[in-house]
Amino acid sequence: MAFIDFDTPVNDDGYRWWYIDAISDDGQQALTIIIFVGSVFSPYYAWSRQKGSTKAESHCAINVALYGQSRRWCMTERAANSIDRNPTYYRVGPSQACVVNNELICSIDEYAMPFAQRVIGQVRIKLETTNTTAFSLDDAQQHYWQALAPHTPITVEFEKPEIAWQGSAYVDANFGHEPMENAFKSWNWSRAHLENGDTVVQYDVNQRSGLKDCKTLVFGNNGCSTQAGISQHKILASTRYWRIPRSTRLQNDARVENFTTLEDTPFYSRSRFDTTVSGQKASCIHESIEFDRFKQRWVQILLPFRMPRKTSATNPKPGRESNAICE
Numbered sequence: 001m002a003f004i005d006f007d008t009p010v011n012d013d014g015y016r017w018w019y020i021d022a023i024s025d026d027g028q029q030a031l032t033i034i035i036f037v038g039s040v041f042s043p044y045y046a047w048s049r050q051k052g053s054t055k056a057e058s059h060c061a062i063n064v065a066l067y068g069q070s071r072r073w074c075m076t077e078r079a080a081n082s083i084d085r086n087p088t089y090y091r092v093g094p095s096q097a098c099v100v101n102n103e104l105i106c107s108i109d110e111y112a113m114p115f116a117q118r119v120i121g122q123v124r125i126k127l128e129t130t131n132t133t134a135f136s137l138d139d140a141q142q143h144y145w146q147a148l149a150p151h152t153p154i155t156v157e158f159e160k161p162e163i164a165w166q167g168s169a170y171v172d173a174n175f176g177h178e179p180m181e182n183a184f185k186s187w188n189w190s191r192a193h194l195e196n197g198d199t200v201v202q203y204d205v206n207q208r209s210g211l212k213d214c215k216t217l218v219f220g221n222n223g224c225s226t227q228a229g230i231s232q233h234k235i236l237a238s239t240r241y242w243r244i245p246r247s248t249r250l251q252n253d254a255r256v257e258n259f260t261t262l263e264d265t266p267f268y269s270r271s272r273f274d275t276t277v278s279g280q281k282a283s284c285i286h287e288s289i290e291f292d293r294f295k296q297r298w299v300q301i302l303l304p305f306r307m308p309r310k311t312s313a314t315n316p317k318p319g320r321e322s323n324a325i326c327e
Helices: 043-049 291-295 297-305
Strands: 015-024 030-037 060-067 072-074 083-086 089-092 095-099 103-112 117-126 143-160 163-176 184-194 199-207 212-220 223-226 230-236 246-251 257-264 268-277 280-290
Touching: 015 117, 015 143, 015 280, 030 089, 030 103, 043 297, 060 089, 060 095, 060 103, 060 257, 072 103, 072 117, 117 163, 143 184, 143 199, 143 212, 163 184, 184 246, 184 268, 184 291, 199 246, 246 268, 246 280, 280 291, 291 297
Parallel strands: none
Antiparallel strands: 015 030, 015 163, 030 060, 060 072, 083 089, 089 095, 095 103, 103 117, 117 143, 143 163, 184 199, 184 280, 199 212, 212 223, 230 246, 257 268, 268 280
C-alpha cells in the first residue's frame, strides 16, 4: 500500500492534500473530500504569507462537497491548535480521517456554508493500489501529484443530510514546496473511470514560466503508463456565472455527453461528464483552475463567505459513534 502518511512534513508556505472523489453506482450522487495541510486556496493563508513565511499547519481544513439529492459544501479552516496528526490519523477540528486495515475512513462533523446546515457522516474507501510514483507537475519540480487508489469501492453513510450509497472512488494526493500560484497560471485536470476498471488521468498545466505540460496516464492492474491517442483538444463551455474557461482532451471521434457543472466559483470549476476511451464508456470528473483569478484581492475577499476560519481550539465531540473508529 502506497498511502502517504498523514504526518508527512510540509514546508512553510507549502501544502499537502489528500483528495477523494466518487460517483454512486446509479449515477445520481457524487462527492468530493479534500484533506488539507496548508489550505492552498485559503485567503487567510495567502494574506499571512504576505507578512512573511507561514507554517502550513496554521491553515488546515477538510473540504466536503455533496452533490445529488442533498447538496452541501463545507470548508472551515482551523489553526494548529485544532489538529492532530500521526502516520495513520489526521484530525482537523471535529472531523477526522484514518487508515485502518487498508481502508481510508473519513468521519465528518462540519457545518455547510452559507446556511450552516449540519453535515455528519462517514465515508469508507478501500485502499488497494499498485501505484507508488509521484509525478512532478512543473519544470522546477516544486509541485507533485500521486494517484493513490485510482479506481476503488466507496461506501457513503450520512446522518445529516440523510443519504447512503455505494459507488466508485478515486483517491490521489498533491504536495508542493511553495504556493501553487507561484508556479501555475491555470490548469485543467480530469480523471475517467473506464468500464474495465482502468482510470485515465489528464493534467494540462499552464506554467507561469510560459511552458505548458500535458500528461495523460492510465492506471490499471499493471501500474501506470502513458496513454496514447488522446490528443483531440476540446473546448468546453465556460462556467455560467464566473465564466471560467474549461477544456479537455478526447480520443478522435469521442464526444462529451451529460456535461454537468458541479461547482462554479470565481476561480475554480468542477464538472462531470461521460465520454468514451478505446470504445469503453468513461465516467469523468473534471476541474479547471485560474490561479491569476485566485490572486485577485476581490476574489479573496469573497471566499470567507464559504470558507470561514476558526482559531479557537476545537476537539471532536465526545460520544460521536462515527468518530470512534479513528480515535
